[in-house]
Amino acid sequence: MSLSLVTDYKYGISAIDAQFHRPGRAAIHLIVEKGVAALVDTGTSFSIPGVVAALKQKNIATEDLAYVILTHIHLDHAGGASECMRLFPRAKLVVHPRGASHMANPARLVAGAMSVYGEAEFKRVYGEIIPIDVERIVEAPDESRIDLNGRSLLFLDTPGHARHHNCIYDERSQSFFTGDTFGVSYREFDVDGREFVFPTTSPVQFDPVAAHASIDRIISYQPHYAYLTHYSQIGSLEKHAQSLHDLIDAHVEIAQRAKNNGTDRKAIISKALSELLLKKLSEHGCQLPLPEINELLSSDIRLNAQGLIHWLDQPSERFKQL
Known part of the structure; x- marks a missing residue:
């Protein structure tokens, strides 16, 4: 576009x-x-x-x-x-x-x-x-x-x-x-x-x-x-707020399922995030070619996976300091 x-x-x-x-x-x-x-x-x-x-x-x-x-x-x-x-x-x-x-x-x-x-x-x-x-x-x-x-x-x-x-x-x-x-x-x-x-x-x-x-x-x-x-x-x-709530919970669930997968966590989380967002985009009615969708989402999926892994690895008081 x-x-x-x-x-x-x-x-x-x-x-x-x-x-x-x-x-x-x-x-x-x-x-x-x-x-x-x-x-x-x-x-x-x-x-x-x-x-x-x-x-x-x-x-x-x-x-x-x-x-x-x-x-x-x-x-x-x-x-x-x-x-x-x-x-x-x-x-x-x-x-x-x-x-x-x-x-x-x-x-x-x-x-x-x-x-x-x-x-x-x-x-x-x-x-x-x-x-x-x-x-x-x-x-x-x-x-x-x-x-x-x-x-x-x-x-x-x-x-x-x-x-x-x-x-x-x-x-x-x-x-x-x-x-x-x-x-x-x-x-x-x-x-x-x-x-x-x-x-x-x-x-x-x-x-x-x-x-x-x-x-x-x-x-x-x-x-x-x-x-x-x-x-x-x-x-x-x-409407978008409810969707964000649901997707945040889904991201957390994906991360927690992969918590004990060691060095494979990033690949497992990234694959699951991609599948989740592709499913939601299909439900949304998006008809872009799959390669274009993957190109648009690739950076966000990579960063979201990194962020979820970091979140998994932090102690309970991780949110006190910048």
């Missing part, structure tokens, strides 16, 4: 394609209120030229970008933050309190990612990540707000995918920017306007109990839409 770089919605909300690995995988959301703008998530440093182009297209000066908001600090969401701070001189970086120190000193964050990808691949995918001046960082604890030129944005602590995760409720649109808390929904899987949503259990802080609670908390606001980083606007949120 064809996806444009910028997709405009109501209430001054736009999705800018981060061009992360492929079109339509990760969105940077732009909120504009009477000429003043905020970004929600940043993609990587290589995504920021697209942001600059979108601002220029909308006649928004770089000085009028007031906030760069991170739902959480995983690098497909926060890897472009330092480049944003360099290019947008008046912007403040708004981040969960657990993530703030990692933006001021990203050495640990970078080292962790390099240990997964290797230095060369890390630099190819994410580019350079530099420290951000602490004076420009705003911590957003649970139920805090920022004012975007008269537009109130409410921050809710929503763990489950990560302990440093906020979802942002936009009172103007009565909608949430959910990062990864409300799952993943690729537009390629839409059938007759109906979206397909599935959870992300990727490393290293998956917590199913917290994930269920965060989904319920989002739904308690009766939002009109959710704007997912992967990928943008979805509706029918109560």
